[in-house]
Amino acid sequence: xxxxxxxxxxxxxxxxxxxxxxxxxxxxxxxxxxxxxxxxxxxxxxxxxxxxxxxxxxxxxxxxxxxxxxxxxxxxxxxxxxxxxxxxxxxxxxxxxxxxxxxxxxxxxxxxxxxxxxxxxxxxxxxxxxxxxxxxxxxxxxxxxxxxxxxxxxxxxxxxxxxxxxxxxxxxxxxxxxxxxxxxxxxxxxxxxxxxxxxxxxxxxxxxxxxxxxxxxxxxxxxxxxxxxxxxxxxxxxxxxxxxxxxxxxxxxx
Ligand SMILES: Nc1ncnc2c1ncn2[C@@H]1O[C@H](COP(=O)(O)OP(=O)(O)O)[C@@H](O)[C@H]1O
Ligand SMILES: [Mg+2]
Numbered sequence: 001x002x003x004x005x006x007x008x009x010x011x012x013x014x015x016x017x018x019x020x021x022x023x024x025x026x027x028x029x030x031x032x033x034x035x036x037x038x039x040x041x042x043x044x045x046x047x048x049x050x051x052x053x054x055x056x057x058x059x060x061x062x063x064x065x066x067x068x069x070x071x072x073x074x075x076x077x078x079x080x081x082x083x084x085x086x087x088x089x090x091x092x093x094x095x096x097x098x099x100x101x102x103x104x105x106x107x108x109x110x111x112x113x114x115x116x117x118x119x120x121x122x123x124x125x126x127x128x129x130x131x132x133x134x135x136x137x138x139x140x141x142x143x144x145x146x147x148x149x150x151x152x153x154x155x156x157x158x159x160x161x162x163x164x165x166x167x168x169x170x171x172x173x174x175x176x177x178x179x180x181x182x183x184x185x186x187x188x189x190x191x192x193x194x195x196x197x198x199x200x201x202x203x204x205x206x207x208x209x210x211x212x213x214x215x216x217x218x219x220x221x222x223x224x225x226x227x228x229x230x231x232x233x234x235x236x237x238x239x240x241x242x243x244x245x246x247x248x249x250x251x252x253x254x
Contacts, residue, residue, distance in 0.1 A: 001064055003028040003185055004049065004153060008058035010210075011044050017210040018044045021058070024204055024213070028152075031179070031186045033196035036206030037247060042189040043079070043157050045211065049187060050076045050155050062153070075151035077142060079158045084142060085130040091117060091141050092126040098149040116144040119178060136167035140174070147178065153185040160195065172199055173227045180224060193243045197236055198225060205243065208250055215246070 002025035009022045019041035026032045036042050047053035049060055051067040051074070060067040062074070070076070075098075078084055085094050096113040104112070117126050120140040130138050139159070146154060160168040172195060179186065190196050196203045197219060205215040221235055230236055 005061040009055045010057035012056045020210040020212045022213050029183045031201045033188045033200035033203045035196045035203050040206045040209050041211030046157050046189045073152040075146045075149050077156040077159050090127050095145045095148050098145045116148045120144045136163050155187045157189045169227050197239045
């Protein structure tokens with residue numbers, strides 16, 4: 001059985017039907033992108049997958065067990081995750097927060113946190129406070145904190161939507177690089193076609209609300225991927241064309 005299974009998941013908010021009958025099976029170490037227009041229920045679906053929100057219909061299974069609360073092996077990065085940093089804590093203390101209550105010694109906590117701060121390239125900023133850093137650097141701190149928890153599944157909701165275009169490319173490449181060294185399953189929600197194709201192994205495309213699974217696409221681009229070269233490959237351009245025309249067509253229909 002796949003590591004993470006969404007089985008006929010649906011969700012209503014009162015009269016509003018946000019998502020309908022979504023079934024997906026995500027394999028261990030797979031990178032799955034969930035792509036769809038604004039308001040189609042992507043965040044709703046991700047929160048249900050993470051055990052943060054109950055489904056109205058269907059169920060979620062992680063390693064075969066029903067998810068009814070946030071599992072420890074899952075880390076969830078919110079859309080504006082720089083805001084989730086604690087302003088009164090240094091970078092090191094923010095990152096250490098992920099594992100403070102797991103029974104490690106203080107030295108161990110510090111070493112693990114520093115290791116991941118190094119991975120995101122912020123070792124020189126460990127004693128700074130979040131508000132002393134740029135937006136992109138704050139995102140790196142949030143990524144380091146997520147990695148320190150050593151999740152088996154990383155869930156990210158439009159994680160790069162509030163940084164400038166170059167920083168976005170930089171952070172996308174960083175996540176790719178980290179995954180080579182620290183294999184994990186990733187579920188990424190995005191409305192950005194390029195981001196989905198560049199990062200994912202498979203893309204689940206959702207329709208307009210109520211979000212239903214419109215298509216499940218195998219990306220089939222080699223890894224490691226290159227921030228510039230991969231985006232110039234024929235397969236990348238074909239997928240981009242296909243997905244953009246599909247999303248634009250649906251926009252006209254909506
Ligand atoms: N807590 C809520 N109460 C009522 N409606 C909600 C709530 N959260 C989301 N919705 C509605 O459900 C739909 C899907 O929302 P969301 O999952 O945030 O979509 P997306 O992340 O794709 O933009 C939207 O129409 C939104 O207005
Ligand atoms: Mg959303």
